[in-house]
Amino acid sequence: MFNRDIIAAFEQKETPFFYYDLQLLQATIDNALTEADKYKFHIHYALKANFNERVLQIIQESGIGADCVSGNEVLKAVETGFSPDKIVFAGVGKADKEIIAALHHDIFAFNVESVQELCVIGDLAKKEGKVAKVALRINPNVDAKTHKYITTGLDENKFGIKTWELNECLDVIRNFDSLELIGLHFHVGSQVVDLNVFKSLCVKVNEFNNWFDERGYRLKVLNVGGGLGVNYTDPDGDPIVDFKRYFEIFDQFLERKGEQEVHFELGRALVAQSGSLISKVLYVKNGIKKHFLILDAGMTELMRPALYQAYHKIEHLSAKQLSEETRDGSVNYDVVGPICESTDCFGKEVELPESKRGDLIAIRTTGAYGEVMASKYNLRDEIRYVYSDEIV
Numbered sequence: 001m002f003n004r005d006i007i008a009a010f011e012q013k014e015t016p017f018f019y020y021d022l023q024l025l026q027a028t029i030d031n032a033l034t035e036a037d038k039y040k041f042h043i044h045y046a047l048k049a050n051f052n053e054r055v056l057q058i059i060q061e062s063g064i065g066a067d068c069v070s071g072n073e074v075l076k077a078v079e080t081g082f083s084p085d086k087i088v089f090a091g092v093g094k095a096d097k098e099i100i101a102a103l104h105h106d107i108f109a110f111n112v113e114s115v116q117e118l119c120v121i122g123d124l125a126k127k128e129g130k131v132a133k134v135a136l137r138i139n140p141n142v143d144a145k146t147h148k149y150i151t152t153g154l155d156e157n158k159f160g161i162k163t164w165e166l167n168e169c170l171d172v173i174r175n176f177d178s179l180e181l182i183g184l185h186f187h188v189g190s191q192v193v194d195l196n197v198f199k200s201l202c203v204k205v206n207e208f209n210n211w212f213d214e215r216g217y218r219l220k221v222l223n224v225g226g227g228l229g230v231n232y233t234d235p236d237g238d239p240i241v242d243f244k245r246y247f248e249i250f251d252q253f254l255e256r257k258g259e260q261e262v263h264f265e266l267g268r269a270l271v272a273q274s275g276s277l278i279s280k281v282l283y284v285k286n287g288i289k290k291h292f293l294i295l296d297a298g299m300t301e302l303m304r305p306a307l308y309q310a311y312h313k314i315e316h317l318s319a320k321q322l323s324e325e326t327r328d329g330s331v332n333y334d335v336v337g338p339i340c341e342s343t344d345c346f347g348k349e350v351e352l353p354e355s356k357r358g359d360l361i362a363i364r365t366t367g368a369y370g371e372v373m374a375s376k377y378n379l380r381d382e383i384r385y386v387y388s389d390e391i392v
């Protein structure tokens, strides 16, 4: 991803910053759309993964819809130009003002997460003189086989409606003229790399689809959520995920009835590989048992390692500028940030070329859940970013 010219340009920039490869982003989107179009599948982009202005603009221009989890994300999607009839609003704790804002924008659908929320949306829509289109988010109890902190579709997770509450949901919907049931929504978790998980999800979706059909509800939309994982260990070998296989699975295993639409909410798979966090070595600390590389980026820029012990590939960019002969040997470093927390660590015992103050380091696959999860802790600088078309 990084040639000599790009690295030379990085050397002139103030670090840390997020670098976005917009060409890779475009290629990823194009590939996802090509594969989804084969089956007339609809893609919504999960804004929570990254709402950087230019990233979002490119996604909006591709015609993909928006999956939002807050009133502000709905507003951001509208401001960016996503058509309201392609905006869905999910989230386990929608506040009244967020629901009202979404109603005013006549969004495509609310993905409803509880019986109580259904009543609140029904009430608010009635007061606003609107009909809210709703999809019921059912917790399918499918194990996403991912990190326990990012699994969402198990009975013990807070998300979605439990199956034994579905009759009650139908009662509520029948009681409100201001509610229109348009579909079902599922999401099993994030960073799912075992595609068999999606086969199991399809089986569950079919069961629920039948359940509703038997009760006279031929639903317009089956929304199967997102969660498709990316390759964190080999970002250059595997820059675009296998959308072909992913969508094939849903075509093969999902039993659509009549004209039912299938909707996806992809976040990470669309944006993760196009982002890298670029940082400089501030200090090299050689201890008795450990060697530390202290970077100018920390958990405030990229929280995933501290939060989920997530792996991100760490690359020594300055060494790439040197010829083979002039490179020093390698050292195992704990690569850490400047934040006043011991969990502020990007990787332990990472084998890297022997490093010095000022060397450039790239932390890869940070286009998803990087910049958006940044914090001001320790009163850190605002996040900086650099786009590929600004430097080449």
Ligand SMILES: Cc1ncc(COP(=O)(O)O)c(C=O)c1O
Pocket: 046, 049, 067, 090, 152, 187, 189, 190, 191, 225, 226, 227, 228, 265, 266, 267, 268, 269, 368
């Ligand atoms: C309901 C819902 N939809 C979509 C997504 C997007 O997930 P991902 O970035 O894993 O594709 C998430 C996050 O996991 C989610 O909770």
Ligand SMILES: N[C@@H](CCCC[NH3+])C(=O)O
Pocket: 048, 150, 152, 190, 191, 304, 368, 369
């Ligand atoms: N933020 C998480 C994923 C959560 C996805 C939203 N449900 C991550 O970095 O992997």
